[in-house]
Amino acid sequence: MQQHTSIKLLNDKEPITDRVFLVKDKVKGTGKNGRAFLSLLIGDKSGHIDARVWDRVDEISDLFDIGDLISVKGLVQVYQGRKQIIVHKLEKADQNQFKKEDFLLEDVKIDVHALFAEMMSIVSTVQSPPIRQILTDSLQDDEIKELLLKAPAAKSIHHAKRGGLLEHIVSICKMMKLVASHYNYLNEDLLIFGAIFHDIGKVWELEINREQIQYSHKGRLLGHMQLACELIDRKSQRILGFPEDLREILKHIVLSHHGKLEYGSPVRPYIMEAFVVASIDELDSKMDTMFGFIKDERETGDSWSRYSEHFERYFYLQDLKGRWT
Incomplete structure (x- = not known):
């Protein structure tokens, strides 16, 4: 598999060219101006990052589901202190060409x-x-x-x-x-x-x-x-x-x-x-x-999470266990 810059090391205005990601979340939304957009959480073994689709939202949304692999072309943008990818082109990747486990963060094994x-x-x-x-x-x-x-x-x-x-x-x-x-x-x-x-x-x-x-x-x-x-x-x-x-x-x-x-x-x-x-x-x-969401969000290094559609709130990401003992 082609080597890419770690998601954590991506810089503002850095181009993304035909990079394959795993879709972890997908939510349709409407901006304050009434314009529809598609909010994505995508990632690979190096972490995850928000992505936004502003054009042909319904058409592109129908191309893939959560859990699919997609090929993305776009530009990294820092918005309100968080990195995201503004998607210019998105296609569903050939699911048989890649191994999905190559795009998953290592998880704790269950005995x-x-x-x-x-x-x-x-x-x-x-x-x-x-x-x-x-x-x-x-x-x-x-x-x-x-x-x-x-x-x-x-x-x-x-x-x-x-x-x-x-x-x-x-x-x-x-x-x-x-x-x-x-x-x-x-x-x-x-x-x-x-x-x-x-x-x-x-x-x-x-x-x-x-x-x-x-x-x-x-x-x-x-x-x-x-x-x-x-x-x-x-x-x-x-x-x-x-x-x-x-x-x-x-x-x-x-x-x-x-x-x-x-x-x-x-x-x-x-x-x-x-x-x-x-x-x-x-x-x-x-x-x-909640713990899974917060654990993933801590990979970004930010103090606050992105907005959780499921819990309808942001989360403070500081680990407080044992902090004052």
Whole structure:
């Protein structure tokens, strides 16, 4: 692959000539003058940089998606203290000519086997025999275990990487232990079940093809909540004397975990444990998204981030952990 100047070392007014970048974000916007523009976050192994398209916005936007490789010609410009590329020409690169991993920043590797062992250790603390049994039977299922060890938690936004779903599950399990110890009137077993099962349908809903996370045929038709409820039925029917009222509660926790109807749940949480599952799921998802955004933004060396469309704000990039200790 052709060697280019590191993104961090690009200078104001430096020309960019047919350089290939990975698209990390793409947002259409309208300027104060009413003129449409396309805001991009593009990058390679050396970092990332904002880019702006001001001409033929709709036409160019339709050429590519987030996660695609594009070839860019333009000019570096410093605007409000941040470097960006003003795009003069943009084409979708031949996806077969390049390896996408050559354009990704090195990330921390997830030890999925250690996470799986940690999750099973938490399952062993579940006191309710039927809940412990359905968790064990599901997680030790050869198909589910194989898929879970590599599944992402989302197509984009949070934990969107190999092993991301398991990382998300274990993170929530740990928080459920803390919540249950503080609010001792909650059923900890139901919280642990919700932590593990709320997104387990994503092992079938999402798939990774050429390092691109995509929805499967089954995932598009049914969705991960329906797939998880089918799993509850399938596994519970094989457990002698599994309580019918418990089966309904377990399904309710899964179906309500998006918290609100407008967020995609067919029902709102009607029990405290379901409310906690929805709340902690949202917290963990947002924290992973926020930390990933801030970590990437710190690569620029600036004090403040670019505007986050997802969180609708700028972020101060100073690392405050341990600063005054």
